Amino acid sequence: MSKLTHLKALVIVLLAGVMHSVAAQGLDEIIDKHIKAMGGADKLAKLESLKITAEMDVMNMKVPITTIIIQNKGFRSETTVQGMTVVQAVNGNTGWTINPMTGQTKATALPEEAVKSMAAETDLTGLFKYKEKGYVLTLDGEDEVAGAKVYKVTMTLKNGIQRINYISKDTFYILKIIVHLKMNGQDIMSENTQSDFRQVEGIYYPFTSEVSTSAMPGTKMTLKITDLTVNPKIDPAIFNMPE
Template identity: 50%
Template sequence: MRSQSFLKLLVMMVLAFIIQSKTVQAQSVDEIINKHVAAMGGDKYTGIKSIKIESSAQIMGMDLPSSTTIVQGRGLISKTTVQGSDIVQAIDGKTGWMINPMAGQSGATPLTEDQVKMSAGQLDLTGLHNYKSKGYTAELTGEDKVEGAPVYVVKVDMGNGTVATHYISKDTYYILKSVMNTTAQGQEVELKTNFSNFKQVDGITFPFTTEVESPAMPGVMTMVVKNVEVNPTVDESIFAMPKN
């Protein structure tokens, strides 16, 4: 009987430890994410309603000027100049379109559902702020290093088939690296992004250098930000698909 009582007590202690560990982990994840949001600008960061970014994409020896305008939760339009031609991609609510002269397109064509899905995350300018209310779940999966910098590894399930693993600096609480896994056209796609050269604009922190790597691209693409406008006035008609 004593052995049975001891066994029950041991089981209860183990269960209590597991529950406590999960609680501590959840608190740690929330603490890390809250510090990350604060590092990005806190109230000013979460007050972003629109943004316009002028940048340059560098890939395969080419320098491609680009401009992107986003309205929080509403739409985005991005224009990239390639060999004198403008490639335009836009999201208008739950639909999207593209003009790609490099593919022989003279007018706008609708984006596929998968293409819209992969771009829709860019409409949220507030990142991990209030992540639970967005339907996300977050888990602290461990610690690591990114180019020698110690980081927390936080896995975020966005609930729409996309899972992002963020490597958050233990010193600055900036995201130094993200690995995003999603499904497009029945195939799993992995997108690796490194962030650096962080600067503040109107009290909000932005990475001015971004390196993107994906099997869909021939090599690493480096994005260098030239200028950022926070909360510019935007005529939302620019997101509408033009009539051909």
């Protein structure tokens, strides 16, 4: 390799390093503004649990859903369809379900991929302290969501699940999240568009979500939160798989 070629390669490496540094600075500034918009670091640091009561409008049905989460520990949802309640829960690295709609009246273990996906939902604070959580973030340019200009920030979790966050350049709320994961050996993409942000105990939450997934093509689901309780007392035993 000639000296000129060596010099060109060195310049490219140096420029790449400079551009990465600039991008990192811009990314951290965006995340800081997002954290402030969501209520601030002090409030998020004290977020330990949530109880969410919501109603999902899907396929001309109103489906009530109750979700209970303890930060980084447990997740449990109860969904009532046609008078039957489907339970899904994760406790650390294990998960289980009861689904009477399929004739299943006893708890059975969830597949590993489903556990991985649901376990990611036990992180209530998202981009907050992402470096300490071991998440990898990249700033991938700008886009638009329903006419609003957004930053496109991709977050890769420790378990490999990838989330693309579309952060408003105006409010710094996350207006849309696209998630890529594997389920039953297939690549699944879900899209969640968020709106109607409201403050509860000093933290802002989206009270309306429109969800679509490649697992159910052509089907759109609208989720509306009717009640949200911050830091309720929760018995961790509710995440344990019944015998």
